Amino acid sequence: MSFLKGLFYCLFLALVPFQSVRADHQPEVEEVEGQPLAANVIRLIKALNYLGSPLPESLTQKLKAACDRRDAKAIQKLIDSEVLCVVSLNPEVRTKVARGPAQAILQQGGFTPFIIKVSNHSTVTRQLHISSPQAGAVYSGAALNSLKRQAQTELNQNENKKNATDRFLAVEMFQASPMTIKLSGLHVEYALALIYSHESGKREATLGFDVGAGTQDIGFRGEVPILFNVQPAVPVKLSIKDFDGKPSAARLIFRDHQGRVFPLQAKRLAPDFFFQPQIYRLDGDTVLLPSGKLQMEYSRGPEYQRLTENVMISAATAQTIEVELKRWVNPQEFGFYSGDHHIHAAGCAHYDNPTKGVTPRDMFNQVKGEGLNVGCVLTWGPCFEAQRQFFTSTADRVSEPLTVLKYDLEISGFGSAALGHVCLLNLQNQTYPGTLGTTKGWPTWTVPVMRWCQKQGGVTGYPHSALRVNPPQAAKRLLLNLDQNESKTLSSKEAARGLLPESFEIIDGDGNSELSIGELTLALEQAADALPNLAVPEMNGGGAMEVCVSTAEGVCDFISAMDTERIPELNTWYHIMNCGYPLKVSGETDFPCMSSRRVGQGRVYVQLGEVNELDFSQWCLGIKQGRSYVSDGFAHALQFQVNGQSPGFKEISLSEPGAVEIKASVSFSAETPKAVAYGLLDPPEGPRASGDTRILHAPRNADYVIGGQRVVEIVQNGRVVAKQSVPADGKNHQLTFTVPVKHSSWIALRQFPQLHTNPVNVIVNQRPIRASRESALWCAETIKLLWKNRHKIIGAHERIEAERTYQRAIRAYLQRAEEAAERN
Numbered sequence: 001m002s003f004l005k006g007l008f009y010c011l012f013l014a015l016v017p018f019q020s021v022r023a024d025h026q027p028e029v030e031e032v033e034g035q036p037l038a039a040n041v042i043r044l045i046k047a048l049n050y051l052g053s054p055l056p057e058s059l060t061q062k063l064k065a066a067c068d069r070r071d072a073k074a075i076q077k078l079i080d081s082e083v084l085c086v087v088s089l090n091p092e093v094r095t096k097v098a099r100g101p102a103q104a105i106l107q108q109g110g111f112t113p114f115i116i117k118v119s120n121h122s123t124v125t126r127q128l129h130i131s132s133p134q135a136g137a138v139y140s141g142a143a144l145n146s147l148k149r150q151a152q153t154e155l156n157q158n159e160n161k162k163n164a165t166d167r168f169l170a171v172e173m174f175q176a177s178p179m180t181i182k183l184s185g186l187h188v189e190y191a192l193a194l195i196y197s198h199e200s201g202k203r204e205a206t207l208g209f210d211v212g213a214g215t216q217d218i219g220f221r222g223e224v225p226i227l228f229n230v231q232p233a234v235p236v237k238l239s240i241k242d243f244d245g246k247p248s249a250a251r252l253i254f255r256d257h258q259g260r261v262f263p264l265q266a267k268r269l270a271p272d273f274f275f276q277p278q279i280y281r282l283d284g285d286t287v288l289l290p291s292g293k294l295q296m297e298y299s300r301g302p303e304y305q306r307l308t309e310n311v312m313i314s315a316a317t318a319q320t321i322e323v324e325l326k327r328w329v330n331p332q333e334f335g336f337y338s339g340d341h342h343i344h345a346a347g348c349a350h351y352d353n354p355t356k357g358v359t360p361r362d363m364f365n366q367v368k369g370e371g372l373n374v375g376c377v378l379t380w381g382p383c384f385e386a387q388r389q390f391f392t393s394t395a396d397r398v399s400e401p402l403t404v405l406k407y408d409l410e411i412s413g414f415g416s417a418a419l420g421h422v423c424l425l426n427l428q429n430q431t432y433p434g435t436l437g438t439t440k441g442w443p444t445w446t447v448p449v450m451r452w453c454q455k456q457g458g459v460t461g462y463p464h465s466a467l468r469v470n471p472p473q474a475a476k477r478l479l480l481n482l483d484q485n486e487s488k489t490l491s492s493k494e495a496a497r498g499l500l501p502e503s504f505e506i507i508d509g510d511g512n513s514e515l516s517i518g519e520l521t522l523a524l525e526q527a528a529d530a531l532p533n534l535a536v537p538e539m540n541g542g543g544a545m546e547v548c549v550s551t552a553e554g555v556c557d558f559i560s561a562m563d564t565e566r567i568p569e570l571n572t573w574y575h576i577m578n579c580g581y582p583l584k585v586s587g588e589t590d591f592p593c594m595s596s597r598r599v600g601q602g603r604v605y606v607q608l609g610e611v612n613e614l615d616f617s618q619w620c621l622g623i624k625q626g627r628s629y630v631s632d633g634f635a636h637a638l639q640f641q642v643n644g645q646s647p648g649f650k651e652i653s654l655s656e657p658g659a660v661e662i663k664a665s666v667s668f669s670a671e672t673p674k675a676v677a678y679g680l681l682d683p684p685e686g687p688r689a690s691g692d693t694r695i696l697h698a699p700r701n702a703d704y705v706i707g708g709q710r711v712v713e714i715v716q717n718g719r720v721v722a723k724q725s726v727p728a729d730g731k732n733h734q735l736t737f738t739v740p741v742k743h744s745s746w747i748a749l750r751q752f753p754q755l756h757t758n759p760v761n762v763i764v765n766q767r768p769i770r771a772s773r774e775s776a777l778w779c780a781e782t783i784k785l786l787w788k789n790r791h792k793i794i795g796a797h798e799r800i801e802a803e804r805t806y807q808r809a810i811r812a813y814l815q816r817a818e819e820a821a822e823r824n
Contacts, residue, residue: 606627
């Protein structure tokens with residue numbers, strides 16, 4: 001801007017009449033038709049009553065009388081004393097704002113409604129927006145993809161990237177019924193703004209208004225500074241008692257009658273997580289709440305009843321809320337202790353500003369508040385340097401006898417991640433040789449790091465294990481690999497060289513003795529929805545990529561379930577067990593990356609017997625041995641025995657083919673969330689996505705399904721051989737089954753997709769399990785495809801040894817395929 005232009009601009013501003021910002025500035029009474037203004041004010045009165053902030057009774061009566069007379073001037077004179085701001089829109093739709101006479105008194109921790117007078121000389125019918133530089137999130141750095149999975153990307157808007165310290169405000173226009181979303185176009189009308197302060201005391205904030213981009217007036221006249229007097233929120237003490245009367249922790253959600261959650265999520269820093277509607281508190285802790293009536297929902301994870309009650313918050317006296325938790329099931333009475341082997345304190349939905357993730361105490365509250373006995377906090381790529389400081393070779397010092405927190409590692413975001421993420425549990429040393437405590441220098445494939453973990457007494461496994469099928473791509477690959485005569489179809493002779501998802505005859509829908517790309521694609525689509533299935537996945541993800549290799553090498557202890565799609569999770573596990581390998585399953589969330597709202601949405605229950613104090617090493621050993629079942633916590637196998645043997649203890653030996661007796665005790669919650677993750681909503685992608693927590697697959701809801709039936713299945717070598725229907729009523733149900741066993745087999749119990757036990761092996765005539773030739777071929781095919789896709793990512797100095805290991809694994813599976821063919 002030139003000197004003369006700048007001088008002219010300053011003179012122009014000097015001549016503009018000053019807009020008073022005094023609290024006693026009375027808005028101008030304007031000409032407007034009485035009937036529509038009266039209707040607007042009557043709706044305003046109703047809205048204020050609904051929001052719990054009614055106008056004084058005497059003023060309300062006078063306003064109603066003026067509305068009955070359609071006296072526009074009287075209406076304005078009466079209500080203008082309650083106006084916080086006057087928003088004026090000129091004919092060019094420029095917005096300017098003046099301070100009204102209303103007192104600027106806020107309630108910390110709650111939304112306070114304020115009346116806004118709109119003088120609309122433009123007569124536009126747009127939506128009125130409110131803003132403030134003091135509003136916005138107090139954090140930054142959460143991963144957008146994580147919040148997309150949670151369907152709450154609004155929490156990532158206006159992040160605090162500059163680390164501002166004055167973001168104490170939240171502002172919005174109340175535009176729900178009986179108010180309207182848009183201005184009516186009337187020359188004068190009244191609107192409602194809702195203003196929230198995270199802090200108390202005297203606080204100056206600037207409020208701005210507009211009806212769209214570019215509509216604010218020049219010279220800062222579209223905003224007004226206001227000094228607010230923020231009354232303190234009420235520090236409410238929580239007395240939290242477990243089902244047995246002992247002090248405990250709880251998951252709590254406080255809502256007002258509009259469904260707003262308190263404390264406000266966008267203003268939360270640890271120990272409260274902004275991406276969760278709930279908070280967690282221990283007995284004796286406090287929470288700051290606004291005065292008024294709130295609904296409190298409380299629980300302690302899926303083993304507890306979800307209860308609600310209304311609480312009245314008042315600043316008049318010191319307040320304590322009594323929270324009495326009630327269980328519907330107690331797996332500890334049966335010797336099972338729950339855990340989530342894969343949670344994070346940094347990365348994904350966690351912020352990296354103002355801190356690089358959160359602390360052990362913050363994570364402990366989450367673990368205990370969800371009723372978990374064990375939480376494995378895995379340091380990984382994001383914030384690696386900041387988080388690795390919390391590692392110790394034993395349980396963290398925040399642990400309690402029956403609630404244990406241990407920091408370990410997930411190899412993700414560095415090292416071997418492209419060949420599969422890896423969970424390393426019960427580490428004594430978190431620094432791989434030569435890495436100097438950094439993410440540089442780690443192996444670029446998973447077998448070496450898993451071997452390193454096991455050598456120090458650790459337990460190894462792969463997370464988020466679903467290996468997904470892409471039917472069109474898989475069909476193209478079959479043609480490319482098997483179509484020798486380049487006819488773009490497969491003959492029976494050509495098809496016999498590969499692994500088809502179904503028999504040639506079934507795939508050949510038109511009966512012409514040739515398989516087309518369409519027929520192959522259809523067969524693969526159908527296979528992807530079946531369990532087990534022979535559709536070879538793409539091997540280009542980030543989960544259990546090398547599981548068939550590392551299991552053959554004896555360095556993988558478990559595969560994870562309960563957070564990604566259940567069919568592809570279990571399918572891989574079934575095929576490997578069909579080859580006779582002792583791979584176990586464990587339950588996880590990968591919080592907050594996959595299961596994003598709470599820890600323990602997927603969990604593992606390890607049989608330890610009766611203990612007074614948990615030993616983390618023994619709990620991990622139980623995972624390795626398979627003395628466990630996996631669940632979402634709403635479904636339980638409190639007993640599962642084959643001929644008297646439980647999973648992970650002894651094998652059953654039969655000298656010849658015969659029948660085994662199975663006894664089980666199962667229990668299902670009488671109330672279960674209505675979601676794809678629990679099998680109570682059908683995913684649009686079909687059965688292949690059932691059980692998935694990674695994405696919602698359907699609009700988020702807070703609905704629950706009451707009761708219903710659950711089908712309990714006995715699985716032998718991946719096939720259902722018996723089943724019974726059980727009511728979801730919160731009671732224990734005793735089941736018995738008799739199952740014939742012809743060849744050596746593994747037998748497990750499941751309720752799809754909520755529950756699965758580890759297997760009991762039944763060995764017939766001392767012969768090892770070789771249940772399926774096709775399973776062994778499937779494993780070999782996944783290894784071949786993985787090497788083709790990813791071998792160049794393996795470091796050149798490691799590639800020769802990796803190739804030898806891959807080839808050794810392929811030979812092992814092909815050998816077992818031959819043994820299975822001979823036996824069956």
